[in-house]
Amino acid sequence: MKKNTQAKFKGGKEGYCNICGQYSQLTRDHIPPQGCVKPTSVELRTLTHYLSQLGEKPVNSQSGLNILSICGTCNNSLLGTEYDPELIAVTEQVARIVRVQKELGLSLPEKIDLIVKPQRLLRSVVGHILAGKLPIPGEPPMPAPFPDALRNYFLDQSSNISDRFEVYYWVYPSNKQIVINLLSIGSAMGEGSISSSCLLKFFPLAFWMVWDKPDSFSIDLTKISQDKFKGLDETCEIVLDLRNRPSFNYPEIPGEGRYIMCRNDSTFLVQPKKPKGFG
């Protein structure tokens, strides 16, 4: 039987919110937010669809990746008002640098410092990752330690990110967008494995949150250390490495000796029909 790997991104108008779990009218979340990337005509695939190269047709969307998945309060009062402005401000700043580097061919310093409000920045990332999945009709989000930690962190402004998370980020100069709710990575080389992680990549940044990373599993990326997460509006400096970055497909195509496991319905790859500037 032919396996259907096509992306399903249309669901019910009412349902359980992916973030707070309340049953209500569902609202459409743009992933990433419209202030970061202008929604255009795109092709949607799941990661399985993308990797299998079965020649199955992608699903088209006229307005980027947008999913009816969260309630109005989580979408507008929290995500859009409280958290997205910080993600938009940070990505604008990085996009300017990356564009200048490409268009003018200027050589930039190897590293730059960015001032961010990590609590707001990360909650925006977490909110859009949680929204990046169709709710299961008639069922509230299934309780499990990893998604619960993401949801609780998003919803409780006074909380801190669980110290079981490592938060990695890097420059991602690609127009292809990826959101993965749950990504596991195994290794055949005795490094241990990552049971749970989640990923959001869009021009010009990628964020990867890894849960319970074994020390033996090496990830050669910069991270926002736990001690930088303080009050909601406290700022910190994070270093952005402009030269050393992983391959475009990292970590969803994890390289030799490692393999991934993910659920087909919680991964989206989004490719503009007419990419501009960056492939």
Ligand SMILES: [Zn+2]
């Ligand atoms: Zn909600």
